[in-house]
Amino acid sequence: ETGVTQTPRHLVMGMTNKKSLKCEQHLGHNAMYWYKQSAKKPLELMFVYSLEERVENNSVPSRFSPECPNSSHLFLHLHTLQPEDSALYLCASSQEAGSGNTIYFGEGSWLTVV
Amino acid sequence: AQTVTQSQPEMSVQEAETVTLSCTYDTSENNYYLFWYKQPPSRQMILVIRQEAYKQQNATENRFSVNFQKAAKSFSLKISDSQLGDTAMYFCAFMANAGNMLTFGGGTRLMVKP
Numbered sequence: 001e002t003g004v005t006q007t008p009r010h011l012v013m014g015m016t017n018k019k020s021l022k023c024e025q026h027l028g029h030n031a032m033y034w035y036k037q038s039a040k041k042p043l044e045l046m047f048v049y050s051l052e053e054r055v056e057n058n059s060v061p062s063r064f065s066p067e068c069p070n071s072s073h074l075f076l077h078l079h080t081l082q083p084e085d086s087a088l089y090l091c092a093s094s095q096e097a098g099s100g101n102t103i104y105f106g107e108g109s110w111l112t113v114v
Numbered sequence: 115a116q117t118v119t120q121s122q123p124e125m126s127v128q129e130a131e132t133v134t135l136s137c138t139y140d141t142s143e144n145n146y147y148l149f150w151y152k153q154p155p156s157r158q159m160i161l162v163i164r165q166e167a168y169k170q171q172n173a174t175e176n177r178f179s180v181n182f183q184k185a186a187k188s189f190s191l192k193i194s195d196s197q198l199g200d201t202a203m204y205f206c207a208f209m210a211n212a213g214n215m216l217t218f219g220g221g222t223r224l225m226v227k228p
Contacts, residue, residue, distance in 0.1 A: 002158060031214075042118075043205070043218040056214050088157060098214040100147035100166065105159035 004106035023091030031097035137206030145211035
């Protein structure tokens with residue numbers, strides 16, 4: 001059982017749809033992250049939040065919009081995506097952002113854009 | 115910028131045998147942390163072992179140990195008494211002490227054979 005829960009686990013959406021990925025952590029951590037894992041690239045950091053404030057935005061296209069309403073919840077809002085955005089999206093959390101704090105991952109949300 | 119290289123895309127080992135996965139990294143930082151994560155078919159990234167660069171002693175966790183060579187920027191993972199449940203993708207990762215980003219290598223797919 002994981003302390004980081006992601007929903008939905010699988011999502012298929014059209015390029016004109018709007019959908020959201022949800023992440024919840026039960027570990028009492030202050031930092032949360034979105035990572036993208038696609039077939040032909042190493043894992044890529046997308047966003048970092050520390051105490052609900054975005055501290056890192058790793059050159060992610062605006063069609064991905066994160067939201068962190070509190071330190072336990074993180075969303076990734078998706079709109080007008082492209083087929084190349086199909087990937088596994090991993091949410092993660094850590095006690096604090098950076099400083100070698102171990103990052104704990106959820107099981108991921110598989111996204112397919114058709 | 116940091117880079118992490120895993121030169122072995124795939125490896126296999128017989129059950130109960132020992133296997134070593136290679137990882138090298140490039141950085142100009144002096145204070146940093148290194149990690150090995152395991153990603154089984156369930157796709158959840160699970161922390162295997164963590165090493166602090168300022169510690170000369172190699173980290174160990176039960177059957178898992180590392181050979182950390184700071185001067186050579188090498189961080190290999192040794193799995194002893196391999197078990198079928200060790201079959202997974204293994205990712206080496208780097209985090210600078212001053213940064214928020216966990217930089218991953220491309221992964222090594224390990225198959226443990228009965």
